[in-house]
Amino acid sequence: MYCNAIILTSGGFGHDFGENGFLKEFVPHIMKFPSTNGHQSTGSGVKLGREIGADLVDMDKVQVHPTGFVDPKNRYAKDKFLAPELLRGVGGILVNEYGDRFCNELGTRDYVTSKIKENCKKQDTDILDQYECFLLMNEEMAIEFGHNFNYYKNVKGFILEHQNFYELAENINIDYTKLENMIKQYNHAYDKKIDKFNKTTFLYKFDVNKKIYSMIITPSIHYTMGGLKINSKTEVIDINRNKIYGLFATGEVTGGVHGSNRLGGNSLAECGVFGRISAYSAVNYIKNYKNSHIKYSSILGTIYVTFFELMIMVLVILKCYKRIGYFDNYDFRNDYLL
């Protein structure tokens, strides 16, 4: 392929589960986690960059999102649909198999994920590391979440509806009194505006006699912070800290932009901001650097061509002289022969 400049935007490697894949190479301990990423997220741009000497950074920094939906119809699927942050943002609470809350649901993704791993049961399967817990929401929360709630509930079938907490306890197989105590404590924290996990934002109270929604969620690979090393102009940097001329990269294919863990919502901002910088850099490169580079290389090219032409001319002349016996009359001597 010939082109003036390349901007790599091929995304991350959050579904690169192959034997020779990046997940196995850099984070083998999470290879059995499910993923919210599509099958196209294989880090092909990162691999391409590495092949031509690009430096890679933060390849072991992979974000595991705390809440991927467990589909009741296909419980152990490797691919999970993302259960968005907003489900917890409008007040949804996380509860383990004993009916206990175990974290501030509004904490960062890595915090909530680590709490789920500490406090929730890992399912008994050889193929997946699936730590499951329940996310509970009431009717007010569902309404505040908006119309997508019905999409997850009615179209995707991820959310179950229960008429009250008695029905919930029966359906998810948790002792009712445990759930009732947990809700009493939650409502008490709502009044005090703080709980034992230092959660200070409470939007709605729960009522054990009213409708309640439940969904099962599990931590899933979501975003890869590592990738190609770039500078502030999005130029790709090689292992000797030099720019790879004409090669730019933007988005999840790059590494180092978000540090060791990305805050939710920042990826699309990054794609917009750095995408624009990449476009400017590539255009500038084509306009400025490449012109001078072409001049420089064409001077070199002219020297090479002239040199080879001269060599060929000399050979042809020598051959002609030999053919006409010009050298036959000469006796070549060097110091030794003399």
Ligand SMILES: Cc1cc2nc3c(=O)[nH]c(=O)nc-3n(C[C@H](O)[C@H](O)[C@H](O)COP(=O)(O)OP(=O)(O)OC[C@H]3O[C@@H](n4cnc5c(N)ncnc54)[C@H](O)[C@@H]3O)c2cc1C
């Ligand atoms: C379910 C989900 C929800 C998310 N929600 C948010 C959110 O709300 N806010 C936020 O900021 N971030 C969110 N993210 C993260 C964000 O979507 C991604 O980080 C972002 O889309 C990355 O953009 P990108 O252009 O770098 O890569 P991608 O969007 O992955 O695009 C890469 C493209 O390159 C193509 N490609 C890959 N390899 C090749 C190849 N060899 N040849 C040709 N084409 C190739 C792929 O098919 C794909 O079309 C979410 C991610 C997921 C998975």
